[in-house]
Amino acid sequence: MANLDGSSDGGVDAGSSDPGPTDGGAIAGTTTVTTDAGANDAGSGDANSSDASTATASDAGTPAPAAIDYTVMVAIPAGINNGVTAADQATMLNAFGNPGTPDPGCGPSSAALQKLMKTASVGPFRVTGLGPAVDALTRVFAAVQAAEPALYALLGTQGMLCVRFVRGSTTNFSNHSWGTAIDLTINGFLTPRGSTTISQGLLSLCPYMLAEQFFWGAGFPTPDGMHYEASNELITAWKANGTIP
Ligand SMILES: [Zn+2]
Numbered sequence: 443m444a445n446l447d448g449s450s451d452g453g454v455d456a457g458s459s460d461p462g463p464t465d466g467g468a469i470a471g472t473t474t475v476t477t478d479a480g481a482n483d484a485g486s487g488d489a490n491s492s493d494a495s496t497a498t499a500s501d502a503g504t505p506a507p508a509a510i511d512y513t514v515m516v517a518i519p520a521g522i523n524n525g526v527t528a529a530d531q532a533t534m535l536n537a538f539g540n541p542g543t544p545d546p547g548c549g550p551s552s553a554a555l556q557k558l559m560k561t562a563s564v565g566p567f568r569v570t571g572l573g574p575a576v577d578a579l580t581r582v583f584a585a586v587q588a589a590e591p592a593l594y595a596l597l598g599t600q601g602m603l604c605v606r607f608v609r610g611s612t613t614n615f616s617n618h619s620w621g622t623a624i625d626l627t628i629n630g631f632l633t634p635r636g637s638t639t640i641s642q643g644l645l646s647l648c649p650y651m652l653a654e655q656f657f658w659g660a661g662f663p664t665p666d667g668m669h670y671e672a673s674n675e676l677i678t679a680w681k682a683n684g685t686i687p
Pocket residue numbers: 452453454455465618623624625668669670
């Protein structure tokens with residue numbers, strides 16, 4: 443049941459020790475990916491200019507807030523990942539053990555880990571990942587849908603579970619191997635690994651993810667804006683409170 447998300451490329455990540463090639467390689471069957479940063483961001487236009495004409499008379503006294511263009515590329519600001527850190531290899535191995543047989547195209551999960559995986563809709567799409575991580579993402583996206591429906595409408599994924607090494611490494615598993623990380627697209631666009639600019643939508647997601655103690659890969663030494671993962675703090679807490687057996 444591994445790899446229902448079709449991600450041969452689920453991400454990379456745990457960054458510092460393995461400066462691998464990009465997270466955004468070719469993915470069979472995926473038509474939305476482009477690695478041409480910014481190329482598909484031009485279409486949304488200037489949202490500010492169009493709002494006034496659509497206001498009805500009854501709205502006249504309450505000007506709508508300026509719409510956010512979630513597809514524009516923006517710099518990674520300081521202060522992200524406040525209070526959380528990336529889940530390092532020792533924490534992951536201690537919590538779960540070996541995740542399975544790594545393969546660049548996503549290898550099979552161990553029998554023990556398979557029992558902890560879950561395939562479900564998290565709102566905008568279906569994923570396969572660690573049960574409590576899938577549940578956390580479901581809460582994240584419900585909050586996004588309520589507060590920022592225009593952002594919610596643009597969300598897509600390049601996958602969650604994928605048993606493989608970090609790109610460029612033959613020793614360090616990607617956290618996708620345990621199904622605790624997810625790669626996200628905004629309006630079909632995948633912010634490439636290594637890009638120092640990221641889709642505004644990925645930035646706008648950060649507070650919602652942080653509320654569930656998810657770490658944003660934009661904070662890696664090699665930024666990986668598409669990537670969010672259950673933080674070291676969250677994995678440690680799950681292990682301590684028995685969420686992870
Ligand atoms: Zn990733």
